[in-house]
Amino acid sequence: MGLGDVTRAGVLAAVAECQQLGREAFRRRYGFGRAKTYELVWNGNRYDSKAIAGVAHLYSVGSLLSADDFSGGARTVAHRLRTLGFTVEDSAVADEPEQVAPQIVLQPRGGSRDRGPQNFAKSVRQGVPIGDLKDVLGEQADVLTALYPDGIARLWGSTPTRQVNNEKVRALRDRRVGDDVFFYAENHFLARARILHLFDSPHVARRVWGTDEDNATWEHIMALGEVEEFSTRVPAAPILRRLDVRVPLRSLTLRFAEKYRHVAHLLPERRQPVLPQPSTSCPSVPSQLTAADLLDRIGSLGTRRHSEDTASDRHRSLALLWAVSRIAAGEPRLAPWSSFRADVDPLLTEFGVPGLKAVPASPFWDLQDSGLWEVHGIESDADSVPRAEVLDEVRPVAGLTQASAELLQNPLTRLEAVVNLCSTYLDDVDQRALLSRVGLAGYATADGVLDEDEGGHGQEITDEERATGPTARRDSTSSRLVRNTLIVKQVKDMHGHACQVCGTRLQYMRRPYSQAAHIRGLGSPHDGPDELPNLLCLCPNHHVLFDGLEIYVDVDGMVRQTHGGDILGHLRRHVDHRIDEAYLQYHRTLCELSRLTKK
Numbered sequence: 001m002g003l004g005d006v007t008r009a010g011v012l013a014a015v016a017e018c019q020q021l022g023r024e025a026f027r028r029r030y031g032f033g034r035a036k037t038y039e040l041v042w043n044g045n046r047y048d049s050k051a052i053a054g055v056a057h058l059y060s061v062g063s064l065l066s067a068d069d070f071s072g073g074a075r076t077v078a079h080r081l082r083t084l085g086f087t088v089e090d091s092a093v094a095d096e097p098e099q100v101a102p103q104i105v106l107q108p109r110g111g112s113r114d115r116g117p118q119n120f121a122k123s124v125r126q127g128v129p130i131g132d133l134k135d136v137l138g139e140q141a142d143v144l145t146a147l148y149p150d151g152i153a154r155l156w157g158s159t160p161t162r163q164v165n166n167e168k169v170r171a172l173r174d175r176r177v178g179d180d181v182f183f184y185a186e187n188h189f190l191a192r193a194r195i196l197h198l199f200d201s202p203h204v205a206r207r208v209w210g211t212d213e214d215n216a217t218w219e220h221i222m223a224l225g226e227v228e229e230f231s232t233r234v235p236a237a238p239i240l241r242r243l244d245v246r247v248p249l250r251s252l253t254l255r256f257a258e259k260y261r262h263v264a265h266l267l268p269e270r271r272q273p274v275l276p277q278p279s280t281s282c283p284s285v286p287s288q289l290t291a292a293d294l295l296d297r298i299g300s301l302g303t304r305r306h307s308e309d310t311a312s313d314r315h316r317s318l319a320l321l322w323a324v325s326r327i328a329a330g331e332p333r334l335a336p337w338s339s340f341r342a343d344v345d346p347l348l349t350e351f352g353v354p355g356l357k358a359v360p361a362s363p364f365w366d367l368q369d370s371g372l373w374e375v376h377g378i379e380s381d382a383d384s385v386p387r388a389e390v391l392d393e394v395r396p397v398a399g400l401t402q403a404s405a406e407l408l409q410n411p412l413t414r415l416e417a418v419v420n421l422c423s424t425y426l427d428d429v430d431q432r433a434l435l436s437r438v439g440l441a442g443y444a445t446a447d448g449v450l451d452e453d454e455g456g457h458g459q460e461i462t463d464e465e466r467a468t469g470p471t472a473r474r475d476s477t478s479s480r481l482v483r484n485t486l487i488v489k490q491v492k493d494m495h496g497h498a499c500q501v502c503g504t505r506l507q508y509m510r511r512p513y514s515q516a517a518h519i520r521g522l523g524s525p526h527d528g529p530d531e532l533p534n535l536l537c538l539c540p541n542h543h544v545l546f547d548g549l550e551i552y553v554d555v556d557g558m559v560r561q562t563h564g565g566d567i568l569g570h571l572r573r574h575v576d577h578r579i580d581e582a583y584l585q586y587h588r589t590l591c592e593l594s595r596l597t598k599k
Contacts, residue, residue, distance in 0.1 A: 026055075103176070156218075318363070372401055378390075442525045495574055517536045519535070
């Protein structure tokens with residue numbers, strides 16, 4: 001795949017996204033520098049030709065092209081854009097050096113044992129007064145004073161390592177000013193920042209953070225800017241896997257710009273442009289769409305069209321469900337018509353209105369009325385749905401808007417969207433089969449879809465392995481979620497191994513026995529955090545029922561049966577065990593979906 005796969009529709013989609021984000025933020029998001037030679041000119045605005053072409057390839061065929069992937073350089077990019085009917089002119093800043101694309105630095109925040117939360121709050125969120133460090137800063141004092149005019153430095157550090165070439169050594173060696181740092185905790189990314197300066201100083205580190213139990217200090221220091229804590233933590237597992245990083249993240253890790261580009265669409269956009277926009281930049285248009293707005297629009301697909309056409313509503317809802325599943329899988333929000341037709345046509349045939357011919361062109365086009373969907377590459381003022389032959393020729397792209405796709409990154413919002421679609425438009429279909437078909441089978445249990453072989457599930461045995469004698473064994477390679485055994489022990493000890501539903505205290509081999517249940521599961525698509533507020537202490541029976549979505553905790557703290565609503569009693573609480581209501585709400589919503597799918 002290469003520039004020849006870039007379509008006009010893909011270019012228009014990339015241009016529209018640049019208009020929404022702002023030119024500099026768009027470049028930063030996808031890891032491109034400013035155009036040195038050629039700029040695309042569209043509707044009076046100028047755009048960086050390579051950045052537009054690279055993102056256009058993402059929306060044309062599903063994979064991002066980096067600056068290094070353009071074998072013929074900027075001239076070849078310009079030629080392709082001109083072939084597609086666009087105007088490309090010499091850049092007005094041809095003499096300026098091209099900006100170096102940022103790399104991605106993955107930084108574990110550390111747990112309570114490492115004082116991670118306290119250190120993050122002290123030196124990143126609140127910042128450290130430079131005046132308190134002047135006697136140990138030395139030559140770094142002038143640098144930090146220039147970087148932080150308000151006198152508050154945002155700092156983070158790493159301890160030394162004796163290893164020669166592990167992940168941490170490579171990250172310390174290869175990170176650089178301008179790279180983006182993502183802070184990680186409990187299988188989520190919680191914040192990001194940009195490296196403004198790098199320096200080593202054990203004296204500064206001891207003053208700011210002290211030392212660890214080995215008397216080491218975090219002396220390899222990053223001075224950070226543009227610190228942004230995410231309003232909703234971002235599930236890390238899908239991103240780490242795409243970056244070829246083990247889950248969970250255990251060490252400071254760096255991935256080069258090319259890898260960073262390929263996960264950019266999974267990360268929240270920056271709320272404000274990184275730098276002031278020059279007059280030639282496309283305008284930044286902030287989104288005002290909220291999660292409530294998104295769910296309201298999903299629930300009123302038909303009324304917004306003033307239509308009683310149940311078949312059209314069904315087909316639009318199936319297409320939206322497909323789009324939601326792409327967000328859950330980490331796929332680009334926009335897809336070419338050919339991919340949409342190949343994926344959605346079978347859904348319309350199997351789950352649409354019986355006896356009605358599937359016409360995928362209709363939802364591809366009509367969903368624009370929802371305010372959640374956009375189409376690029378074909379005139380939007382057409383009087384009727386374009387024929388499939390026209391779409392085949394024009395090759396447009398379509399999908400969720402930037403704002404709605406970002407909202408659906410939130411696991412609870414995504415789950416509520418699925419429930420809304422199923423309850424409003426798909427109540428008479430086999431919803432379990434439908435969710436499985438679109439890749440959302442993980443919603444069938446509170447655990448979700450775990451990593452390969454998690455829980456001991458393997459392949460069927462062969463005839464040879466059925467031979468008499470000891471049970472056969474097979475070598476296998478698997479990837480398992482690594483759980484925090486300390487908090488598991490903590491929740492069990494806190495409740496004295498008594499089930500929080502029934503109060504039962506079991507004995508097994510003359511020892512107390514209970515199980516720790518995650519409220520929002522660790523598996524996909526739930527991607528819950530491994531933390532104490534997300535745990536319950538349960539007996540095996542109620543653990544199975546809780547994970548199987550047969551019981552839930554209502555808003556009043558009562559444990560109820562999902563099917564029938566019978567009350568089992570109050571959830572037993574402990575004063576030192578804070579349970580996050582957001583996780584209980586997520587589990588309740590899963591149980592609501594379970595009621596729908598088991599009718």
